[in-house]
Amino acid sequence: MRVVFDHSRDDAANIRTFFFRPERPVRFTAGQYAEWTLPHLRPDDRGIKRWFTISSPPNGEYVTVTTKFAGKKSSSFKKALFKMEPGHELAMSDPMGDFVLPQLIQTPLVFVAGGIGITPFHSMLEWLADTKEERPIRLLYGVNNEDEIVFLETFKRSGVQPTIIVSAPSPAWGGERGRLSAELIIGLEKPTEDTLVYVSGPEPMVQALAKDLLKAGLKRNQIVSDEFPNYETI
Numbered sequence: 001m002r003v004v005f006d007h008s009r010d011d012a013a014n015i016r017t018f019f020f021r022p023e024r025p026v027r028f029t030a031g032q033y034a035e036w037t038l039p040h041l042r043p044d045d046r047g048i049k050r051w052f053t054i055s056s057p058p059n060g061e062y063v064t065v066t067t068k069f070a071g072k073k074s075s076s077f078k079k080a081l082f083k084m085e086p087g088h089e090l091a092m093s094d095p096m097g098d099f100v101l102p103q104l105i106q107t108p109l110v111f112v113a114g115g116i117g118i119t120p121f122h123s124m125l126e127w128l129a130d131t132k133e134e135r136p137i138r139l140l141y142g143v144n145n146e147d148e149i150v151f152l153e154t155f156k157r158s159g160v161q162p163t164i165i166v167s168a169p170s171p172a173w174g175g176e177r178g179r180l181s182a183e184l185i186i187g188l189e190k191p192t193e194d195t196l197v198y199v200s201g202p203e204p205m206v207q208a209l210a211k212d213l214l215k216a217g218l219k220r221n222q223i224v225s226d227e228f229p230n231y232e233t234i
């Protein structure tokens with residue numbers, strides 16, 4: 001489907017949300033992703049297509065993508081994306097993916113986001129706030145430094161108080177320090193047999209956490225993961 005870039009919002013120094021107007025309403029479930037095609041001049045060998053989570057909730061006027069810019073090291077795709085002017089067209093595939101909320105609303109949920117891996121949770125939390133659906137959710141959000149924390153308004157609006165863990169904080173940071181780990185996840189919220197732990201973020205982080213959560217006694221079907229390739233671990 002064709003989508004037209006409308007405007008963007010800077011969420012942090014190097015993180016931006018792009019708002020696209022779709023040519024017809026997009027049907028998707030909060031947490032899903034799509035493949036986005038952005039033809040541009042002289043694409044590098046990573047090409048003109050990327051997978052991005054739809055960071056907005058369903059039924060909105062816009063569909064959004066939230067992504068990080070790596071400065072000079074960025075791909076030609078990211079450089080073209082961050083230079084787009086309103087009116088620019090992209091193609092978006094049908095949404096897909098099963099990193100979505102479970103049917104049973106009473107299922108205890110632990111959301112674990114590493115950096116930009118917060119995007120599917122943003123869609124879910126906005127959707128829950130829009131529909132006034134309450135679920136038992138604990139959110140752990142790991143970032144490298146506090147400048148990379150985004151979506152605080154959404155956490156407030158959804159009533160989900162995040163535990164933010166910063167790996168390289170400034171001396172002024174008064175919150176949790178360190179890295180996301182299975183011990184931390186289990187220590188903060190002792191999982192019951194029906195708890196589901198959703199882990200989203202850079203591929204190496206998600207894989208390492210899933211392995212450690214299994215070692216710590218969680219069953220495979222209690223872990224739902226969403227891996228973003230091409231990001232270093234946080």
Ligand SMILES: Cc1cc2nc3c(=O)[nH]c(=O)nc-3n(C[C@H](O)[C@H](O)[C@H](O)COP(=O)(O)OP(=O)(O)OC[C@H]3O[C@@H](n4cnc5c(N)ncnc54)[C@H](O)[C@@H]3O)c2cc1C
Binds near residue numbers: 066073078119120229
């Ligand atoms: C299901 C799914 C959902 C996703 N959702 C999101 C999302 O919501 N937001 C988001 O930002 N990303 C998301 N991603 C990841 C996204 O598709 C890109 O892989 C990611 O944004 C990196 O983009 P880029 O390749 O343009 O690299 P850039 O962001 O431009 O670069 C990032 C850094 O990685 C290095 N790098 C990147 N690729 C390579 C490579 N192949 N070899 C060596 N070094 C490399 C770059 O040099 C740079 O330092 C998702 C991926 C999947 C599979």
